[in-house]
Amino acid sequence: MQVSIIVIGDELLIGQVTDTNSGDIARRLAPCGWKVNDVQVVADDAEAILDSIDRAFSKSDVVLTTGGLGPTKDDITKGTLCRYFGGELREDPEVLANVRHVVEARGLKLNDLTAAQAIVPTSCQVIQNQVGTAPLMWFEHDGKVLVSMPGVPFETRHMFDAEVLPRLLERFHSDTAIAHRTLIVTGYSESALAEKIAEWEDSLPAYAHLAYLPKPGIIRLRLDGIHTDGEFINAELDRLHRELMAQLTPANILAAEDLTPAEILIRELRMRKLTAATAESCTGGNIAHSITAIAGASDVFCGSVVSYSNDVKSNVLGVSETDLARYGAVSIPVVEQMVSGAIRTIGTQCAMATSGIAGPTGGSPEKPVGTVCVAVSACGRTRSATYHFPGNRDRVIRRATDTAIINLIYLLREL
Amino acid sequence: MQVSIIVIGDELLIGQVTDTNSGDIARRLAPCGWKVNDVQVVADDAEAILDSIDRAFSKSDVVLTTGGLGPTKDDITKGTLCRYFGGELREDPEVLANVRHVVEARGLKLNDLTAAQAIVPTSCQVIQNQVGTAPLMWFEHDGKVLVSMPGVPFETRHMFDAEVLPRLLERFHSDTAIAHRTLIVTGYSESALAEKIAEWEDSLPAYAHLAYLPKPGIIRLRLDGIHTDGEFINAELDRLHRELMAQLTPANILAAEDLTPAEILIRELRMRKLTAATAESCTGGNIAHSITAIAGASDVFCGSVVSYSNDVKSNVLGVSETDLARYGAVSIPVVEQMVSGAIRTIGTQCAMATSGIAGPTGGSPEKPVGTVCVAVSACGRTRSATYHFPGNRDRVIRRATDTAIINLIYLLREL
Secondary structure, three states: OEEEEEEEOHHHHOOOOOOOHHHHHHHHHHHHOOEEEEEEEEOOOHHHHHHHHHHHHHHOOEEEEEOOOOOOOOOOHHHHHHHHHOOOEEEOHHHHHHHHHHHHHOOOOOOHHHHHHHEEEOOOEEEOOOOOOOOEEEEEEOOEEEEEEOOOHHHHHHHHHHHHHHHHHHHOOOOOEEEEEEEEEEOOOHHHHHHHOHHHHHOOOOOEEEEEEEEOOEEEEEEEEEEOOHHHHHHHHHHHHHHHHHOOOHHHEEEOOOOOHHHHHHHHHHHOOOOEEEEEOOOOOHHHHHHHOOOOHHHOEEEEEEEOOHHHHHHOOOOOHHHHHHHOOOOHHHHHHHHHHHHHHHHOOEEEEEEEOOOOOOOOOOOOOOEEEEEEEEOOEEEEEEEEOOOOHHHHHHHHHHHHHHHHHHHHHHO | OEEEEEEEOHHHHOOOOOOOHHHHHHHHHHHHOOEEEEEEEEOOOHHHHHHHHHHHHHHOOEEEEEOOOOOOOOOOHHHHHHHHHOOOEEEOHHHHHHHHHHHHHOOOOOOHHHHHHHEEEOOOEEEOOOOOOOOEEEEEEOOEEEEEEOOOHHHHHHHHHHHHHHHHHHHOOOOOEEEEEEEEEEOOOHHHHHHHOHHHHHOOOOOEEEEEEEEOOEEEEEEEEEEOOHHHHHHHHHHHHHHHHHHOOHHHEEEOOOOOHHHHHHHHHHHOOOOEEEEEOOOOOHHHHHHHOOOOHHHOEEEEEEEOOHHHHHHOOOOOHHHHHHHOOOOHHHHHHHHHHHHHHHHOOEEEEEEEOOOOOOOOOOOOOOEEEEEEEEOOEEEEEEEEOOOOHHHHHHHHHHHHHHHHHHHHHHO
């Protein structure tokens, strides 16, 4: 089934908000073999919305819109949909009851503006929003479907999973199976990796395709397959996935699934019944945050000391003040003492530590912005190195975070 | 000037990567009075790209594309642009020299695939990529301009600021001034706020418009103005911005600029020459990360203890084991001891502490998922409360993070 997504909202076109809804929807459609043809981001403007609907229907059988449904005056989607699909705007008592229920569950009182959410086009079938006040609207048009969903990511995600996707799958019968396999690779540049597997890639059958998704320090290889026979394409992708892995050395394969480094680390620690901690200077808590963002992290992650000042490095983590003065905070001796300090203070078998210059200021000719010392330790073995990461503050922090986690994963696998 | 953005890449349409480039570009164009009409996200597919260019030129004078330029086989943008604008693909010796320079600066060797980046359409003017290997391409067509940029966000951002925007501003003369003002408000639901300022909003002149950008716990109000006279519209928005503030009580105005809570906190601490720390359980380092993500945070932020396990709460932060057993980790007595423990351990005047149940598991009838205790302390004054945040793990963590930071901001303002 072919899908087009329309994301509605001025805030997206001035860059005040980033659209994550279209990606969330696409990720959920892919395993069903449904394909997103395009995403259009348009303004809160009737002509732009009408035009985008025409275009979407010219390409796809299913059009999903998000946003433009808030109770305030800048949202004009509902009236525009009514113009496109006909009917008139009318208050729906069932929607009103649902809006009242949602508002009261939040301990608030229903006011006139929120009550206006219950005014919907008579041409649609309403899907009650279980987690917000904007109702979802299902329109049918020449055998095609448009579903209008709210723009708040949490509401979109919840309602898409709970109501929209099941109804779409029931309404349409998929004729094409699409499948994906992912391999997470480290230690190659994109082009070096492409050269290494060029011959194998050239021999791929027509129904399979390899895509490179590089991010700094990590390349995700995604095998896509498309076929009328779902069982066949899944078996074929499994075979090609194994072939692809055999082209690479195991020390470069971080994972054979689409997982983040933090997810892989948690799995490796859990498998070995080990616990980990972090001592973070330049990453400022981002390693701990990346790990604890994942449900169940508490099984293997005990805590962290963010030692942004030198006092915290020495007083809490026990880094030698002499070494701090002699080598500087961004040095191998200091980061190695940080990692052992984390193990001692938090009480774990494993730890990661970072100390570096994230920028934009603080660099020197010997230690320019982007210089980061990373140490990892597991069951008595410690490994450390100094890196020079390119890019701005955010990029240096993210790169240092990934590097610490990846280094601990590979160290654990050597135990 | 009217702009359309085309974002190219299969990875975006299966949700494996989130587009942040279009927002970055839009944010940089807005202060110049340039307007982004729409964003199209399209596949690595020649017909889809050609179609999106036609559509973009039908609406806008400037078309900016990102992505689809990698050295690997899934990227077909260059050939498609050559088809659209004419000319042929040919190796450009200057581009080759630049690609070699960029690759060697990374300590790598130039291979054939990367060298192929130097093959460009003869119909474009090349802008050398200073931070990556994919050259930027500037095409002219019936007085309109298309600029093709790489998709790696860091490269796009750098090259857009350094080369593309200055060249666009030189090439075109803007005829419309667009201006924005923002107000960050807390303590209202979207509809309650809208009701409160309805009368004022109705009286807005035709050239001004108010948009509501709610996120959990915070509403950003954005005043947009559009006029031929830039000075006039800026003066008018300043006036309306002051009027809007006067409608609200100061205790609900977090900021009169478009800043994140962490940016506001850093400013408030710096103004008062105070330092802060965090003691984080359920937020797992995210408060520290949000603060240290901002350049210059080290002036006012000293560090954090992420006490994910109870042992760390008592051993490092000095929380009473008796109270942990009696009240549970998610309790006011524990979170208040955490906040004073952070001040003592890290050595600051201010601190924030969180302890809660982020989910999806770990809830109980008395303390369901989403229950979070937050304490903040500044110069001897401590304030704490228990919250019940809706939503999934990620949402609970982000909401608890914002709440801790916002509570400390308001406490500082009372000192």
